Amino acid sequence: MAGISDVLTVLEKAGFEKLPKPLTVVGTEFDFEAAARGTGSSHDLVLIMTDQVPTRRLQRLVAGLARSLDLASSRRPVSLVFLGAIAAGDRVELERYARVLSVGSSLPSVSEVEEAIAVLLPLKLPNTDLVHGNDPVNEVMATLGMSKDTPDHIALVRAAVDGAEAVRERLRRYVNAGVEWHDDLEEDDE
Structure with a gap:
């Protein structure tokens, strides 16, 4: 027994x-x-x-x-x-x-x-009160080797919260701004 x-x-x-x-x-x-x-x-x-x-x-x-x-x-x-x-x-x-x-x-x-x-049995989760982590965005930025002083990069990483499509849109805007491309130029060419 x-x-x-x-x-x-x-x-x-x-x-x-x-x-x-x-x-x-x-x-x-x-x-x-x-x-x-x-x-x-x-x-x-x-x-x-x-x-x-x-x-x-x-x-x-x-x-x-x-x-x-x-x-x-x-x-x-x-x-x-x-x-x-x-x-x-x-x-x-x-x-x-x-x-x-x-x-x-x-x-x-x-x-x-x-x-x-x-x-x-109930799940055994770690005590989050004892874990002192950094801001997840800062952790991703550090892992990617990005500086905190780049607002465009921070905006790109933060867009990930809204999903892949939001990241694509933010990246498209970032690249367009870098080459000084404007959406209204596309419409004029048509």
Whole structure:
């Protein structure tokens, strides 16, 4: 049961709540090895099973749970964390009712669990308060070897915010100004 407790620990750290055994939905009991539900931003119902349970039994449990959730008009997505090896055909059958997240080992490390169930976990973003970056335009200018004293170049880089067409238009105007070409000259030639 060490693998199951590791999965539950990772889920609980991510804000999931462990559910009592057996899992009861609309008065029907389901004997999953463990289950948890998301709180806050996650609404997933997570079932945890090992390869110690016969595949046919697991398929019946998951299918029965899916039917019970339908009867209860539940909109909660179901994910099955499976510890151990699972045959491709069995996985396809289980995926009819739940998202299957397979952990290759029945006794995985915490990092293996975190990798396998990453879609259930919140993203870990760097703390932007600690990052003191420069103005992105100045960074681009420095990378391109441009001086801050060139307003035309700065305008060209800033046009990138509005997309490729804005950059083309700004570049066209810059080149035309350099060769002293004016749009009204094109119209006179016609």
